[in-house]
Amino acid sequence: MNFSFSDEEKAFREEVREFLASVLTPDMKRAQGMTPSVFSDKEISDPWHRALASKGWAAPGWPPEAGGPTWTPAQRWIFATECAKAGAPSVSPMGVAMVGPVIIRFGTPEQKAKYLPRILNGEDYWCQGYSEPGSGSDLASLKTRAVRDGDHYVINGTKIWTTHAHHANMMFALVRTDDTGRKQEGISFILIDMTSPGITIRPILTIGGDHEVNQVFFDDVRVPVENRIGEEGLGWTYGKYLLEFERGGGIAAARLRRGLQHVIELANGEAPGQPIDDPALAMKISEIEIDIDALELTELRIMSALQTGQNPGAVSSLLKLRNSEIKQAVTRLAVDVLGYDALVWEPTRPLYGLNRATLPEIELPVVPEYLNSRAFTIFGGSSEVQRDIIAKLMVGL
Known part of the structure; x- marks a missing residue:
């Protein structure tokens, strides 16, 4: 996809890149790359959260009066994309992306004063x-x-x-x-x-x-x-409001694209950056790339709605459904590329704490991540539930 940014947005992108280069350590990137779980480990995400908080970037989706940055949808997209490209950990979404918006919308002044600063700085x-x-x-x-x-x-x-x-x-x-x-x-x-x-x-x-x-x-x-x-x-009303942010308040396309790049690196082996020789594999990669492009456009639509004060709405179910399916497609393809090495099981966790070589590091998280991603179509509302919501509220069936 080819986006054209303004001079201000290009300057912001450079600021993000400089920040990532100065704060994101090689150990942090390595640990994140070897983490197969849906959440970054707390020992990785905590220092990253503190670094973002010190910059005022811990809660991109919050309004400025609650402590969020005054970013446009384009800036939010740039930030998430650059973080994914750099291999940055993710901040735990439970506080910033889920309960935080509920407190902002429905909490009392006392609850906002007590909890929002603690969510921002990672204290809770x-x-x-x-x-x-x-x-x-x-x-x-x-x-x-x-x-x-x-x-x-x-x-x-x-x-x-x-x-x-x-x-x-x-x-x-x-x-x-x-x-x-x-x-x-x-x-x-x-x-x-x-x-x-x-x-x-x-x-x-x-x-x-x-x-x-x-x-x-x-x-x-x-x-x-x-x-x-x-x-x-x-509570049911507040809980549904929260689920809209769980399902559609983030930007997943950039991390999916990084995961697909990992598959390409696995396939190329000793020849990184070269075209894929296997036509069938190249076709599968191209199909997933198209799906990620479509998901990215949907995410940008949601970012625009959030910027104008709207909640994600039923389209968040579409985003959650496709994110889950594409994630599973990427990890399934990675296991296919791994071949016989997928039969090797490493039980030690965290993987980045290993001091012995069971497999090459690039291969270690592949099978655990594939198994972990089987739950993507269940948690946060199963795919069947998402399709029902889409049918009722978006298609009108």
Whole structure:
């Protein structure tokens, strides 16, 4: 794709490149390149978050009055693209990209004053308490209960597939506060201190061998009522608003393009930068490149909507669906290129901590990333759910 930037935008691109060159260390880039998980490891993302915060760039999607930079959609695109090209880690999206916009939109002045600065500077590390055993795609059937007791809620129940709960000191959660009426009407959105008595975290190892997700248990956990976002019983509305940002508030095309470049490097071996000799492989790469171009245009449309104060809307489901499918296509192709080496399994994590050579470094993350990406079409709302939303709200079926 050929974009034409203004002189101001070209100057901004150079500023981003200079910043990346000065802050992004070789060790940080190597560690990120060998991380197969959907999130960057906390030990990588934390120093990166602090560097962005010191520059005022930690929350590109936030309005300036909340601490975000005064960027245009083009600048946001430039920033995300240059970060991906440089191999920068990603900041955990739970705070900046997910609960942050909810607090900005629905939080009280006191909640904004307390939480937004801590999200910006990385002092709070968040996890998401949505899915439960038996309540994933049908999230409105959740059973974790919060019973009012004076100025507190007493929470009992469990959440599952909770990414980075073992690192987080805060959780935003959907809990049931009422059983009357439609099941969506009895849900509230609550912020939970993960150091509260009664919280137990049980690790879950993914098929890719990583400890990303957990099951979290709540046994008579007391949470102040002042930690509730908005009105009691309207959590479903706030939760759906958040999901629009989870599904469509980021820029994935640039990282997908970097992943595809990794496939090309695997295929070329000792001849980097040369054309692919295998016509069938070259065709598959070209097909994925076209899909990434189309996804990129959709992301730019969403960036434009966000810049004018709109939320992503139903088009975020289209973006999430295609991002998931393209990610799986890229990682599947990488395994095909790897051939017999894909049969070698390295159980040590993190991969960048290895002091022995099981495989060449360029090959090490391929199979774990392929296995990890199988969940892309499930988390954040399964592909079937996304297609249903697209059919109803975009196509009108």
